Amino acid sequence: MIDRLVARIKETGAPIAVGLDPMLKYVPGHIKDKAYREYGETLEGAAEAIWQFNKEIVDHTCDLVPAVKPQIAMYEQLGIEGLKAFKKTVDYCKEKGLVVIADAKRGDIGSTSEAYAAGHLGRVQVGGRAYAGFDADFMTVNPYLGSDGVKPFIDICRQEKKGIFVLVKTSNPSSGEFQDRLVDGRPLYEIVGEKVAEWGSSLMGSSYSYVGAVAGATYPEVGKALRKIMPKSYILVPGYGAQGGKGADLVHFFNEDGLGAIVNSSRGIIAAYQQEKYAGFGEEHFGEASRAAVEDMKADIAGALEKAFA
Amino acid sequence: MIDRLVARIKETGAPIAVGLDPMLKYVPGHIKDKAYREYGETLEGAAEAIWQFNKEIVDHTCDLVPAVKPQIAMYEQLGIEGLKAFKKTVDYCKEKGLVVIADAKRGDIGSTSEAYAAGHLGRVQVGGRAYAGFDADFMTVNPYLGSDGVKPFIDICRQEKKGIFVLVKTSNPSSGEFQDRLVDGRPLYEIVGEKVAEWGSSLMGSSYSYVGAVAGATYPEVGKALRKIMPKSYILVPGYGAQGGKGADLVHFFNEDGLGAIVNSSRGIIAAYQQEKYAGFGEEHFGEASRAAVEDMKADIAGALEKAFA
Numbered sequence: 017m018i019d020r021l022v023a024r025i026k027e028t029g030a031p032i033a034v035g036l037d038p039m040l041k042y043v044p045g046h047i048k049d050k051a052y053r054e055y056g057e058t059l060e061g062a063a064e065a066i067w068q069f070n071k072e073i074v075d076h077t078c079d080l081v082p083a084v085k086p087q088i089a090m091y092e093q094l095g096i097e098g099l100k101a102f103k104k105t106v107d108y109c110k111e112k113g114l115v116v117i118a119d120a121k122r123g124d125i126g127s128t129s130e131a132y133a134a135g136h137l138g139r140v141q142v143g144g145r146a147y148a149g150f151d152a153d154f155m156t157v158n159p160y161l162g163s164d165g166v167k168p169f170i171d172i173c174r175q176e177k178k179g180i181f182v183l184v185k186t187s188n189p190s191s192g193e194f195q196d197r198l199v200d201g202r203p204l205y206e207i208v209g210e211k212v213a214e215w216g217s218s219l220m221g222s223s224y225s226y227v228g229a230v231a232g233a234t235y236p237e238v239g240k241a242l243r244k245i246m247p248k249s250y251i252l253v254p255g256y257g258a259q260g261g262k263g264a265d266l267v268h269f270f271n272e273d274g275l276g277a278i279v280n281s282s283r284g285i286i287a288a289y290q291q292e293k294y295a296g297f298g299e300e301h302f303g304e305a306s307r308a309a310v311e312d313m314k315a316d317i318a319g320a321l322e323k324a325f326a
Numbered sequence: 327m328i329d330r331l332v333a334r335i336k337e338t339g340a341p342i343a344v345g346l347d348p349m350l351k352y353v354p355g356h357i358k359d360k361a362y363r364e365y366g367e368t369l370e371g372a373a374e375a376i377w378q379f380n381k382e383i384v385d386h387t388c389d390l391v392p393a394v395k396p397q398i399a400m401y402e403q404l405g406i407e408g409l410k411a412f413k414k415t416v417d418y419c420k421e422k423g424l425v426v427i428a429d430a431k432r433g434d435i436g437s438t439s440e441a442y443a444a445g446h447l448g449r450v451q452v453g454g455r456a457y458a459g460f461d462a463d464f465m466t467v468n469p470y471l472g473s474d475g476v477k478p479f480i481d482i483c484r485q486e487k488k489g490i491f492v493l494v495k496t497s498n499p500s501s502g503e504f505q506d507r508l509v510d511g512r513p514l515y516e517i518v519g520e521k522v523a524e525w526g527s528s529l530m531g532s533s534y535s536y537v538g539a540v541a542g543a544t545y546p547e548v549g550k551a552l553r554k555i556m557p558k559s560y561i562l563v564p565g566y567g568a569q570g571g572k573g574a575d576l577v578h579f580f581n582e583d584g585l586g587a588i589v590n591s592s593r594g595i596i597a598a599y600q601q602e603k604y605a606g607f608g609e610e611h612f613g614e615a616s617r618a619a620v621e622d623m624k625a626d627i628a629g630a631l632e633k634a635f636a
Contacts, residue, residue, distance in 0.1 A: 037438075040452070048453075057453035089438045093445035094452075095459030099409055123468065124431055125498040125564075128347075128399045135403035142350070142404075143358075143367035149405030158433065160470045161496050162503030186471050188435040193472030194518065197509040204514070208504065254435075 017153050017178045018221040018228070018250060021115045022275060024082030030314040031275075033117060033252070034077055034306075035282025036105060037087040038066035042287040044299040047072075063097035066090070069302075070105045073286055074112055076303035080310050083115040085252070085280050106152055116152045117252065121183060123158035123165050130168035137180075138172040154179040156230055156252070159208050166215060170227060174219055179226040179250075182215070184208050184242060187232025187255030205231075205238065209245040216249050224250050224276070231269065233261025233279065239268035243276065251277045256313070257284025263316035267324035274321050285309045327463050327488045328531035328538070328560060331425045332585060334392030340624045341580075343427060343562070344387055344616075345592025346415060347397040348376035352597040354609040357382075373407035376400070379612075380415045383596050384422060386613035390620050393425040395562070395590050416462055426462045427562065431493060433468035433475050440478035447490075448482040464489045466540055466562070469518050476525060480537060484529055489536040489560075492525070494518050494552060497542025497565030515541075515548065516555060523556040534560050534586070541579065543571025543589065549578035553586065561587045566623070567594025573623075573630035582635050589627060595619045 025031050040048070040062060048065045055061035074084065086109075091102035109116050122132040134140045135149040157169050157180045169180045185195055185205040195205045209229060216225030225248045231239055233255035242251065251269045255261040256279050269277035288294040288309035289302040297305035335341050350358070350372060358375045365371035384394065396419075401412035419426050432442040444450045445459040467479050467490045479490045495505050495515040505515045519539060526535030538560035541552050552561065561579045565571040566589050579587035598604040598619035599612040607615035 039437075039441075052453055057455050059450075059452065059457050059459070062450070062452040087434075087438055087441075089432070089434060089441040089445070093441040093450050093459055095445065095457070096406065096410055096413060098445070098459065100406055103406060121432070121434055121468070122399070124397075124399060125496065127349075128397055131349075131397075131399040131403040135399070135405065135408070140369075140372070140403050142369065142372040143362055145367050147369050147405070149369070149403055149408065158431070158468050158470055160468055160493060160504060161498055162500035162505070164498050164500040165496075183470060186435065186475075188471055188474050190472035190474040193521070194470060194514065195472070197514065197517065199507040199509060199514075204504065204507065204509075207507065211503070 017115065018224050018226050021082060021250070021278070022224060024115060025275065025278065028080060028082050029318065030081050031278045031317060032081045032310065032313055033083040033085040033278050033280040034073065034081055034285050034310065035085045035087060035280045036070050036073070036286065037090045037282040038069050038286065039090060040065065042283070042290070043069045044289070044302050046300065059094050059097040063094050063101040067101040067104055071108060072303040073306045074109055074114070076307040077285070077310050078112040078114055080307065080314065081114070083117055083278060084109045085117040085119050087119040087282065103150055106150060115154065117154040117156070117181065118150065118152035119156050121156050121158045123161055125161060126164045126168055129165050133169045133172035137169070137178040138176050154181060156181045156183065158183050159211065163211065170215055170219055173226045179228060181228040181230045181252040182212050184212060184229040185231045185235055185238045187234045187259050191232065206241060206245060209242045212249055213246040216246070220248065224248055228252055230254065233265055234259055236265040236268050243268060243271065247271065253277050253279045257281040263320035266317060267320050270321060272325050274325060279317060281313055285313070327425065328534050328536050331392060331560070331588070332534060334425060335585065335588065338390060338392050339628065340391050341588045341627060342391045342620065342623060343393040343395040343588050343590040344383065344391055344595050344620065345395045345397060345590045346380050346383070346596065347400045347592040348379050348596065349400060350375065352593070352600070353379045354599070354612050356610065369404050369407040373404050373411040377411040377414055381418060382613040383616045384419055384424070386617040387595070387620050388422040388424055390617065390624065391424070393427055393588060394419045395427040395429050397429045397592065413460055416460060425464065427464040427466070427491065428460065428462035429466050431466050431468045433471055435471060436474045436478055439475050443479040443482035447479070447488040448486050464491060466491045466493065468493050469521065473521065480525055480529055483536045489538060491538040491540045491562040492522050494522060494539040495541045495545055495548045497544045497569050501542065516551060519552045519555040522559055526556065526559050530558065534558055538562055540564065543575055544569055546575035546578050553578060553581065557581070562590060563587050564590045567591040573626035576627060577630050577634035580631060584631050584635060591623055595623070
């Protein structure tokens, strides 16, 4: 799957994941009205609204980008109905040829991580049959529990040819509270990054590992250090756009071949129509606004990479 | 909710949470057969089997214990059908007067943690109405992202009078890989423990905080240190029984009043009938075996506490 992701990034020229994090406040009124008319102001209605919203965005961007990153929390908050919309979204994106990165940040003790891995990337055995619960291509994993909490994910990745991105340095303001604390004179995120490289060396694709890392665009200097520590790990970079990261900040997360990182933007793409810059599209044409935002982001990153590595 | 948990622990004399982590291999054949006859060897059949299994265990133990801790991964692995069984389990346990600790170990950047908190502990607004997605009483939270990833949970706890347990030192073998690394000469878990105490001081019940911690029974010496660092935080202690923790290991997690900790056992209780010790009950009477295992665990802990604090 990492080879497929790399191939799709080369084909599209866009190292971009569209973050499908549909909060109801991003969903245009006409979509919500229609869903509520059909299902009422219920969890079912809300789930229908975010599904229709996602579908329109996917339809308008799927030829431009290699991947989407649905944030499962935005679905989980709507309970069972929300999770049905999550599954529908995952399945639809795969149908459209997109690589799906489930942003779930799961992580637990061994047997429990195994269950998460089976549910999101693998299959579960029921009597004589095997079923996939959610069936994403990649998922994000929290490393706080250490190797035996991460390895079950890697084992399932090996079986299923899927991948993970392990949280190393997150994009939020207080990520430094624990992640930056010095251990033997070096920040904890570097120690975690070394483990990611070690875990990843056991499961390589043709040029990059199935085990990637998450490092936020909001900390570009960290990207530089991590790039050296984990040369073979793809870095999933959140925090572009709404969280403050810019194209020029991103170059450190890439290798000189222009590969090695995939940048996520959520609000900046899916709620583009709410920005002044794209307001001209109008709420009705929010999908086109998202497409324009992807095109701008692609140009921003390509320009920065060209400047850095030309 | 922390006051209710403490009151129920005093009433039952059992600082015990039954870990409802129903793997299919723990479910007796007759329960699976019946569920598969009705729904086939499908995810729906598997979900029905674990729900019937849970129900029997809850029916046989709910008068003995204050709380249950369903591990959501065991449901999530069965996809949507599994999560329906999770919700049914949460609702049923609450009906039976049990405090429900959703073991979900969620944690993300601010707006995403807010969504998890709304989904599991709070409510989500859909048009003019508010709905609870899963509606547990407590949930476990992963602190790797720092304060701004944890505070949204605390905000929802304040509104809803619910609580969280933050991972500090987990019970698994490689928990030390990051959690034990020395920061300014002290293990990281102590730094996290200090934060838990700080977060907790902002949301106190009558004697303990709504913000508790998770620390594994498998590391009793750590319990001693954390008990001092977080005197007002309830400690949820996994790792008893199957993972190796014993009653005598647990005393360090408690305060001298015999309060301050609640010990979880999952496999040791729910799959008790598979142990030699309780095999006499027979597979058909697995609920009674679980009840006997709870009674033995209660006596083990009470004996250890009496010896330590008499």
